[in-house]
Amino acid sequence: MTQASPAATATATSDAQLAGDDRTINVLIRTFIGVAVVGWGASMLLTAIHFWVLPLPDGAQPQGAIEVITSPWAYVGPIPLATIGAAYYVLMIAAGATWLHTKDARLERALLPLTSLGVLSSAGFVYLQLVPIGAICPFCMMSAAATTTLLLLEIIVRTRGGASAAPRVDAVRVWPATFFATMAMTLLVLWGLPQLPLPGN
Numbered sequence: 002m003t004q005a006s007p008a009a010t011a012t013a014t015s016d017a018q019l020a021g022d023d024r025t026i027n028v029l030i031r032t033f034i035g036v037a038v039v040g041w042g043a044s045m046l047l048t049a050i051h052f053w054v055l056p057l058p059d060g061a062q063p064q065g066a067i068e069v070i071t072s073p074w075a076y077v078g079p080i081p082l083a084t085i086g087a088a089y090y091v092l093m094i095a096a097g098a099t100w101l102h103t104k105d106a107r108l109e110r111a112l113l114p115l116t117s118l119g120v121l122s123s124a125g126f127v128y129l130q131l132v133p134i135g136a137i138c139p140f141c142m143m144s145a146a147a148t149t150t151l152l153l154l155e156i157i158v159r160t161r162g163g164a165s166a167a168p169r170v171d172a173v174r175v176w177p178a179t180f181f182a183t184m185a186m187t188l189l190v191l192w193g194l195p196q197l198p199l200p201g202n
Contacts, residue, residue, distance in 0.1 A: 026158055026167035030101045033154045034179055037093035040147030042186040043140040044090055047083030049194050069138035074129045082126065086144055089119060093151060098179040102172050104164045112155050119148035 047070055055071065069075060075082055092115070100108050123145035130137055158164055 026161055026164060027170060029154055029158050030097060030164060033151060034094060034097035036147050036150045037090050037097055038182050038186050040144050041087060041090035042190050043143040044083050044086035046190045047140050048081060048087050051081040051083060065136055066138035068136040069130055069134055069141060072134050094183060098175050100164055101170050102175045104169050109164055116152040116155050120152050123148045
């Protein structure tokens with residue numbers, strides 16, 4: 002039986018180590034997409050409350066999450082912050098799927114300022130909850146955690162050499178799964194909204 006040469010063995014070991022790194026980077030990007038889907042769910046739930054529950058019935062006293070999302074700081078003009086957040090997460094879901102598929106360096110460079118802006122915006126709204134409003138919205142905090150995690154994942158991928166250090170993932174393995182996950186989260190939100198202890202439920 003022919004034995005592999007030391008050079009071939011070393012090459013195979015190196016290739017195996019590289020493949021491990023590649024898998025890790027792609028797992029990180031898939032996690033990025035998953036976290037963005039969770040952020041989408043939290044923002045969509047709050048958006049649904051804005052459009053389907055508010056205004057509150059006469060005599061209802063807003064507390065907790067309702068107190069937060071009915072505060073003056075919860076809107077940019079007539080647009081709820083939650084709706085802006087939902088649009089942000091749709092962008093992150095699409096960017097993550099494109100990133101996994103193409104490994105485009107331009108997209109990777111664009112993600113850092115976008116995710117940084119998301120974290121800064123979330124930090125500002127967490128401050129508003131803790132100080133001027135004096136109430137906590139769990140779904141807003143979930144969104145803040147999601148934006149922070151997106152930034153951390155993006156930084157970790159960069160420190161490991163960037164997405165280009167991993168092989169591209171075929172589009173037919175990326176987009177259907179991403180679409181299914183997003184639609185499943187949307188259906189979960191629509192199912193969960195009537196289950197929440199909201200005024201009028």
